[in-house]
Amino acid sequence: MSHLPLIRFAGVFSFNGEARHVTLEAVSLVEARLIAERWAVGITGEAPPLAVSAARTLRKHPREEIDDFLTYTVPEIEAVLKISRPTIYRLIARKIFRPVPGIRHKLIPRDQVVKFVAGSGKHGRN
Structure with missing residues (x-):
């Protein structure tokens, strides 16, 4: 093939x-x-041709590619889960998603997103 x-x-x-x-x-x-x-x-x-950068792009199979990331940005969660930005920030405020501390952009660890989708009841809480 x-x-x-x-x-x-x-x-x-x-x-x-x-x-x-x-x-x-x-x-x-x-x-x-x-x-x-x-x-x-x-x-x-x-x-245009991609310059050397760490930019993440939307691809044909975003779920397959995005599985390799340790963290997700808010736009990536929006695209993959098909939920709105305000909903994501609401989940952060409720401490269901806990962003990685000390950085400018909100990065949500993959395990928290997986727990949220699985509906485990715990979500991102310890």
Whole structure:
């Protein structure tokens, strides 16, 4: 089975009146449009080559790729769990999600997200 090379596409979506930019990867424009429709993102065209960075992109199978991360950002939790940003911050306020301390962005450990989804009753609490 041969694997087709992925093409990077740029997309944009609106969140709280702000335009947010994302990239996604697909084997064709048709597939990119299907992915974008599923995620409510508008395709703006082919993305420029990726500069060397630690930027995380939205891919065809975000759940498979995102499983490798030890922590999730709020936008990643939004995309994967399909819950709103205010809901995520509510879960943080209720201490169901406990962000990693001492850093600028909210990073939620993967085990807390998995416990929340599994509905274990404990969620992110110790």
